[in-house]
Amino acid sequence: MRSIVPVLTVVAGIIAIWYGAAIVMNQQWTRDQAERAGVELQLSDIVVDTLSQERPKLPVPHQVAAELWKTTVEKKITSKRSLIYHGWITLSATLLGFAIGTGAGILLAVGIVHNRAMDMSVMPWAIASQTIPILAIAPMIIVVLNSVGVQGLIPKAIISAYLSFFPVVVGMVKGLRSPDAMQLDLLKTYGANKGQSFWKLRLPSSMPYLFTSLKVGIAASLVGAIVGELPTGAIRGLGARMLSGSYYGQTIQIWSALIAAAVLAALLVGIVGLIQRITLKRMGMTR
Amino acid sequence: MTDPVIKAERLDLTFETNDGPVQALSDVNLTINKGDFVSFIGPSGCGKTTFLRAIAALEKPTGGSITVNGVSPDEARQARAYGYVFQAAGLYPWRTISGNIKLPLEIMGFSKAEQEERVGRVLELVDLAGFGKKFPWQLSGGMQQRASIARALAFDADILLMDEPFGALDEIVRDHLNEQLLELWARTEKTIGFVTHSIPEAVYLSTKIVVMSPRPGRITDVIESTLPKERPLDIRDTPEFLEIAHRVREGLRAGHAYD
Numbered sequence: 028m029r030s031i032v033p034v035l036t037v038v039a040g041i042i043a044i045w046y047g048a049a050i051v052m053n054q055q056w057t058r059d060q061a062e063r064a065g066v067e068l069q070l071s072d073i074v075v076d077t078l079s080q081e082r083p084k085l086p087v088p089h090q091v092a093a094e095l096w097k098t099t100v101e102k103k104i105t106s107k108r109s110l111i112y113h114g115w116i117t118l119s120a121t122l123l124g125f126a127i128g129t130g131a132g133i134l135l136a137v138g139i140v141h142n143r144a145m146d147m148s149v150m151p152w153a154i155a156s157q158t159i160p161i162l163a164i165a166p167m168i169i170v171v172l173n174s175v176g177v178q179g180l181i182p183k184a185i186i187s188a189y190l191s192f193f194p195v196v197v198g199m200v201k202g203l204r205s206p207d208a209m210q211l212d213l214l215k216t217y218g219a220n221k222g223q224s225f226w227k228l229r230l231p232s233s234m235p236y237l238f239t240s241l242k243v244g245i246a247a248s249l250v251g252a253i254v255g256e257l258p259t260g261a262i263r264g265l266g267a268r269m270l271s272g273s274y275y276g277q278t279i280q281i282w283s284a285l286i287a288a289a290v291l292a293a294l295l296v297g298i299v300g301l302i303q304r305i306t307l308k309r310m311g312m313t314r
Numbered sequence: 315m316t317d318p319v320i321k322a323e324r325l326d327l328t329f330e331t332n333d334g335p336v337q338a339l340s341d342v343n344l345t346i347n348k349g350d351f352v353s354f355i356g357p358s359g360c361g362k363t364t365f366l367r368a369i370a371a372l373e374k375p376t377g378g379s380i381t382v383n384g385v386s387p388d389e390a391r392q393a394r395a396y397g398y399v400f401q402a403a404g405l406y407p408w409r410t411i412s413g414n415i416k417l418p419l420e421i422m423g424f425s426k427a428e429q430e431e432r433v434g435r436v437l438e439l440v441d442l443a444g445f446g447k448k449f450p451w452q453l454s455g456g457m458q459q460r461a462s463i464a465r466a467l468a469f470d471a472d473i474l475l476m477d478e479p480f481g482a483l484d485e486i487v488r489d490h491l492n493e494q495l496l497e498l499w500a501r502t503e504k505t506i507g508f509v510t511h512s513i514p515e516a517v518y519l520s521t522k523i524v525v526m527s528p529r530p531g532r533i534t535d536v537i538e539s540t541l542p543k544e545r546p547l548d549i550r551d552t553p554e555f556l557e558i559a560h561r562v563r564e565g566l567r568a569g570h571a572y573d
Contacts, residue, residue: 217421231408
């Protein structure tokens with residue numbers, strides 16, 4: 028509870044800056060309008076107008092909050108205007124991508140740890156894959172998959188997996204290598220084979236590393252799913268919502284989709300964190 | 315005269331390092347008989363741990379020969395000839411004490427019922443009965459080390475190799491564990507190889523003390539203890555004990571004068 032005061036202070040500070048910036052950024056439009064209409068403006072008029080424009084350069088928090096309320100609580104979730112509906116579209120691609128990325132990441136890590144050739148060859152490629160801007164490669168993935176008849180959820184999930192497998196590979200390689208020489212020697216004296224060392228020692232030892240990677244990975248998955256919605260002209264999903272908002276200058280819509288994505292990311296990371304806490308506690312690995 | 319359990323003849327072991335070869339063991343000849351309690355003592359780098367690891371097939375000698383129960387160390391390992399205890403207990407934090415003791419049994423394919431039976435028996439042996447359901451972090455350092463000894467005993471190896479098992483514990487706990495170890499040795503009649511830095515510990519425990527010296531690692535003296543098998547802690551104040559300790563110290567000093 029002691030941390031709540033500093034947190035609220037920071038939030039209040041951010042909101043204050045946000046309102047201030049909105050007044051400064053939106054006043055030009057207000058002044059132009061007033062000039063055209065030939066009206067003299069008081070400072071108070073400017074402030075009131077900048078905080079209630081329909082298409083402001085920077086929407087203020089209460090406008091975004093109102094839009095969020097309208098598009099989540101007041102709309103049916105089957106509606107094309109419901110953020111929950113769009114959020115679910117993005118979430119399903121995120122979760123599928125996260126599952127694929129995590130699975131691929133773990134398999135690659137197991138290969139890297141157990142096979143010298145893979146150790147030498149896979150890691151540089153994995154690193155190289157992350158240096159390519161995802162925005163450049165996403166349209167190609169979609170076009171290529173579309174040409175073989177794969178559409179909809181799968182291409183987005185693959186882009187999402189492309190971003191999330193990397194932290195899992197890096198974390199799992201480190202985790203699977205974390206048992207010290209003594210632990211490995213001990214298993215050797217029992218005559219344990221590679222499979223037994225893996226299941227009984229390496230895999231359990233890697234859990235703290237895995238969860239740290241999963242937290243990064245799930246956030247990356249969400250980014251991947253949203254990016255996957257941008258270049259396709261998708262009409263569903265949070266990414267599509269941001270894109271259509273930018274086409275029509277609906278800044279409030281962009282911001283509310285953005286906030287929705289942030290809340291979703293926070294929820295996902297929070298859930299992974301909770302599972303991490305419970306699992307590591309049960310494994311006696313919390314310090 | 316019983317058959318030797320461990321027999322090393324002109325054993326050499328050289329590590330290849332980035333700074334060139336390092337001779338860890340040179341011309342080591344040693345015979346350990348069944349039921350012996352053999353301590354290896356010497357300064358750091360004298361090869362005592364390396365020799366123990368060579369017995370356990372964790373290091374490969376580069377010259378000479380070594381046999382365990384008449385076969386190579388590798389074959390002896392496959393025949394589950396020895397249990398190894400390291401300086402750190404090395405218990406898995408995600409397993410209970412029972413679970414940790416079961417680890418070698420699971421790997422070696424013992425049945426569930428037999429695992430339970432053995433766990434109960436070795437917990438009794440190391441005086442930890444009733445602690446099976448506890449997790450390692452709930453136990454003191456000394457208890458953890460006892461659990462790791464129980465783990466090494468669980469699969470009935472005849473040879474127990476211990477690499478400074480009590481090195482990280484304080485002296486009071488150490489005395490207590492030394493006493494218990496002697497008791498355990500008397501009850502199980504195992505052959506024990508024990509690496510230590512401590513002269514009193516070596517003299518108190520052993521039937522045979524191997525004094526080693528570094529660069530290159532070699533044996534400078536092998537002392538057969540004349541102490542009786544029954545050894546209360548205060549045997550350490552008897553003239554006989556002090557005389558053996560003195561001889562060990564002389565051996566260590568002679569090794570140092572060498573370089």
